[in-house]
Amino acid sequence: MERMLRATIENEPEVLMRVTALLKRKGFQMKRIVMQSDDDQKKANLEITMQNNGPALDAALLVLKRVVNVYSVVEVKQ
Amino acid sequence: MLLSGAEIVLKCLKEYKVESIFGFPGGAVIPIYDALYQDDQGIKHYRTCHEQGAVHAADGYARATGKVGVCLVTSGPGATNTITGIATAYMDSSPVLILTGQVSSGLIGRDSFQEVDITAMTLTITKHCEMVKSIEQLQEVLYRAMEIAKEGRPGPVLIDIPKDILTQKTEYKTNSDVASVQQADRKRYEKHPLPEGIYDAVKTAKRPVIIAGGGVNISKANDALFKWASKAHIPVANTLMGSGAFPQTHPLSLGLIGMHGHAPSNRYMASADLIIALGVRFSDRVVGASEEFCKGAKIIHVDIDSSEFGKNKQVDFPWRVSIHEALATLTQLSLGCVWTGEKDLEKLQIESSDETGNEVTNEASTQVQSFNIPALFRQLKAYAGAETTVVTEVGQHQMWTAQYYHFEHVRTFITSGGLGTMGFGLGAAIGTAVAKKGRVLHIAGDGSFKMNCNELETVSKYHLPITTVIMNNHSLGMVRQWQGLFCEGRYSETDANQSVDIVKLAEAYGIKGYSVSSHAELQTVLDLVKWVEGPVLIECEIHPDEGVYPIIPAGKGIEEMLEVAPWRT
Numbered sequence: 001m002e003r004m005l006r007a008t009i010e011n012e013p014e015v016l017m018r019v020t021a022l023l024k025r026k027g028f029q030m031k032r033i034v035m036q037s038d039d040d041q042k043k044a045n046l047e048i049t050m051q052n053n054g055p056a057l058d059a060a061l062l063v064l065k066r067v068v069n070v071y072s073v074v075e076v077k078q
Numbered sequence: 079m080l081l082s083g084a085e086i087v088l089k090c091l092k093e094y095k096v097e098s099i100f101g102f103p104g105g106a107v108i109p110i111y112d113a114l115y116q117d118d119q120g121i122k123h124y125r126t127c128h129e130q131g132a133v134h135a136a137d138g139y140a141r142a143t144g145k146v147g148v149c150l151v152t153s154g155p156g157a158t159n160t161i162t163g164i165a166t167a168y169m170d171s172s173p174v175l176i177l178t179g180q181v182s183s184g185l186i187g188r189d190s191f192q193e194v195d196i197t198a199m200t201l202t203i204t205k206h207c208e209m210v211k212s213i214e215q216l217q218e219v220l221y222r223a224m225e226i227a228k229e230g231r232p233g234p235v236l237i238d239i240p241k242d243i244l245t246q247k248t249e250y251k252t253n254s255d256v257a258s259v260q261q262a263d264r265k266r267y268e269k270h271p272l273p274e275g276i277y278d279a280v281k282t283a284k285r286p287v288i289i290a291g292g293g294v295n296i297s298k299a300n301d302a303l304f305k306w307a308s309k310a311h312i313p314v315a316n317t318l319m320g321s322g323a324f325p326q327t328h329p330l331s332l333g334l335i336g337m338h339g340h341a342p343s344n345r346y347m348a349s350a351d352l353i354i355a356l357g358v359r360f361s362d363r364v365v366g367a368s369e370e371f372c373k374g375a376k377i378i379h380v381d382i383d384s385s386e387f388g389k390n391k392q393v394d395f396p397w398r399v400s401i402h403e404a405l406a407t408l409t410q411l412s413l414g415c416v417w418t419g420e421k422d423l424e425k426l427q428i429e430s431s432d433e434t435g436n437e438v439t440n441e442a443s444t445q446v447q448s449f450n451i452p453a454l455f456r457q458l459k460a461y462a463g464a465e466t467t468v469v470t471e472v473g474q475h476q477m478w479t480a481q482y483y484h485f486e487h488v489r490t491f492i493t494s495g496g497l498g499t500m501g502f503g504l505g506a507a508i509g510t511a512v513a514k515k516g517r518v519l520h521i522a523g524d525g526s527f528k529m530n531c532n533e534l535e536t537v538s539k540y541h542l543p544i545t546t547v548i549m550n551n552h553s554l555g556m557v558r559q560w561q562g563l564f565c566e567g568r569y570s571e572t573d574a575n576q577s578v579d580i581v582k583l584a585e586a587y588g589i590k591g592y593s594v595s596s597h598a599e600l601q602t603v604l605d606l607v608k609w610v611e612g613p614v615l616i617e618c619e620i621h622p623d624e625g626v627y628p629i630i631p632a633g634k635g636i637e638e639m640l641e642v643a644p645w646r647t
Contacts, residue, residue, distance in 0.1 A: 014197060018202075021202050068205065
């Protein structure tokens with residue numbers, strides 16, 4: 001089973017870089033990354049799927065929540 | 079009123095009551111420097127010799143005051159030179175605003191002269207960073223940067239401004255137009271309710287201990303902490319960054335804990351049954367073997383940043399709340415509880431001085447040379463006084479300062495804790511001297527000092543009241559000590575065979591320098607310079623075999639603590 005997080009972020013490439021850099025540092029293997037902006041180009045939805053054999057996602061979510069232009073982030077239970 | 083981007087930068091800083099900034103000019107920020115030149119009643123700019131000095135100075139300013147420290151540098155190498163300083167501020171949660179120039183918008187992405195993608199480079203070491211994309215955004219971005227740097231858990235924010243935006247003009251918005259910026263889209267601080275079970279944990283505790291971390295200094299909760307601890311008679315230990323949060327001269331103070339913490343204090347921690355950790359992050363330098371640390375105790379972990387919970391140490395009660403609120407609640411909760419902290423610590427004191435008390439240990443290990451380390455720090459404290467801010471570099475002298483200076487006041491100890499940046503001290507001392515408008519004691523090792531000693535020029539130019547004390551052991555003492563302990567004495571590249579005449583170096587910068595090799599000589603010099611107004615430099619000759627003890631080897635538990643050098647036992 002894979003694990004997935006879903007986030008609403010500011011529609012800027014820097015935010016995607018920040019999120020992926022954070023996950024990389026916490027030791028996650030990312031399998032799929034999808035970022036799609038909303039109609040007014042201000043916010044974007046971000047979905048990242050990770051392999052299951054990494055560390056616990058809870059701690060990473062707490063760090064992601066701290067990022068200024070990450071508006072919300074949750075783990076999607078599959 | 080139409081203002082240029084450069085003028086907007088200065089006006090925004092003034093609105094936030096920024097009085098002093100630190101920087102170094104360059105091509106991309108010429109418009110800001112031009113605006114500074116023409117701005118007669120505004121911000122005082124301190125030009126350092128290197129951008130690293132500027133960012134450390136802004137950091138020192140921030141740590142000394144709690145206000146946002148501002149640093150202004152140019153694009154390319156100017157920006158990359160700040161990176162170590164930004165990471166230093168990030169690790170120690172220091173509110174610093176770094177303004178970097180950028181090449182003009184049309185040149186970005188073309189490997190233009192002095193172009194780097196500094197926001198990409200600093201993503202992982204800033205609380206927030208962004209590039210300004212248009213002159214209309216500039217004012218809002220700067221407001222937001224100042225707010226983000228200081229709110230919640232503080233941290234460095236980098237704003238990258240292309241040169242063309244600095245020369246364009248736009249209408250400066252009034253305060254009310256941008257008030258929304260301060261409110262909009264901000265991270266809300268949502269406090270946790272009181273975790274269930276804390277009440278019982280507090281009520282049933284027999285041997286509680288408070289650990290005061292850097293968060294207590296940052297949130298200025300030291301008075302509230304003092305009131306609660308002294309009323310309920312709970313011993314208080316401090317981390318490196320928590321030095322000064324609770325007076326180390328108080329009978330309830332356990333002093334420094336962790337890798338180089340006092341031996342009796344570390345042992346006392348191991349016997350505690352309740353730990354109240356305030357604004358700490360359970361760094362590996364404090365806990366060592368994480369699962370062994372205070373394993374018999376229940377742990378209440380108070381922090382404003384919930385990503386700290388469980389990061390380094392599993393705790394029983396993670397509690398996201400401001401330290402002020404936590405202390406108010408804990409004071410209520412513990413009404414009627416009276417512990418016996420003073421008596422316990424007194425007993426501890428007697429027991430440890432019978433065996434191998436900390437100071438006794440060190441005095442024994444220093445017979446071979448002229449300076450006795452604890453006595454040296456007593457001398458320095460008598461000269462500077464307890465109120466004076468002390469700034470250090472990183473290494474043995476830093477740990478000795480944390481062990482033996484016995485800090486009594488909040489924000490009087492400025493040091494690079496998390497990143498451990500050698501070369502931090504002189505720049506930070508500059509920022510501190512500017513902020514405090516008074517004498518700063520800068521304690522350095524020769525290794526760290528040489529990293530950024532060019533800033534002596536800045537010290538001299540602005541005639542800053544900094545007393546630099548260099549503990550010169552002609553080696554990289556901390557690494558050398560580890561090589562002695564863990565590499566069978568193979569002192570690889572840590573003994574300096576070539577020596578610098580530091581007194582002459584100081585004199586080259588127009589600073590009066592002294593070299594001493596005994597307590598009596600040091601005292602003569604300290605008496606001589608007591609009323610000197612400007613900078614002073616004193617070199618103390620320290621024996622290279624002098625070590626920092628106790629030491630708990632990295633990642634180990636307290637039972638592996640070495641209280642003295644093994645060759646002395």
